[in-house]
Amino acid sequence: MLTELLYISEAVEYPAKPIDFGHILSRARQRNSDAGVTGMLIFHKGKFIQLLEGMSQGLTGIYNDYIQTDPRHKSIQVVAQGAIHARSFGAWSMGFAEPAAMQASMPLSLEKVIYQLMSDEAQKSRPSAGVVEMTRLYQQVR
Numbered sequence: 001m002l003t004e005l006l007y008i009s010e011a012v013e014y015p016a017k018p019i020d021f022g023h024i025l026s027r028a029r030q031r032n033s034d035a036g037v038t039g040m041l042i043f044h045k046g047k048f049i050q051l052l053e054g055m056s057q058g059l060t061g062i063y064n065d066y067i068q069t070d071p072r073h074k075s076i077q078v079v080a081q082g083a084i085h086a087r088s089f090g091a092w093s094m095g096f097a098e099p100a101a102m103q104a105s106m107p108l109s110l111e112k113v114i115y116q117l118m119s120d121e122a123q124k125s126r127p128s129a130g131v132v133e134m135t136r137l138y139q140q141v142r
């Protein structure tokens with residue numbers, strides 16, 4: 001079954017400790033493509049938002065074995081999880097955006113989208129809402 005999982009988490013010791021995104025992403029992209037997992041990772045002001053999509057077995061394996069156990073982040077909260085009909089990030093083994101680092105070229109509405117994703121409302125909404133927001137965000141950032 002094709003599923004999605006959206007979670008938010010906090011970087012450990014941010015901003016004192018720099019995050020090596022190159023390292024995280026190269027490992028993640030290799031493993032994700034082997035497991036048929038696609039998605040997008042956003043890092044904004046010390047928080048991660050990550051959407052993963054894939055067949056449930058592959059996705060659960062990646063999440064349980066590598067993401068949940070990674071000491072680089074804490075307070076991991078699953079915002080949405082469930083079956084989907086199609087992938088939204090099919091071409092991305094793991095897209096990445098750091099909106100704060102692109103502030104100059106950043107559309108005003110981007111901040112709003114990020115806060116929406118992290119709000120209580122987003123957490124109560126149905127799973128596909130996460131995909132919709134991440135897709136919109138990606139379109140604005142790229």
Ligand SMILES: Cc1cc2nc3c(=O)[nH]c(=O)nc-3n(C[C@H](O)[C@H](O)[C@H](O)COP(=O)(O)O)c2cc1C
Nearest residue numbers: 023024027028031032048062066067070072073094
């Ligand atoms: C925010 C965040 C997102 C991650 N996303 C993925 C992912 O999508 N797929 C994956 O296999 N690992 C993911 N990881 C795990 C890391 O890529 C991986 O475990 C780490 O780089 C391993 O490096 P090390 O074994 O050299 O310490 C993520 C880790 C963090 C902190």
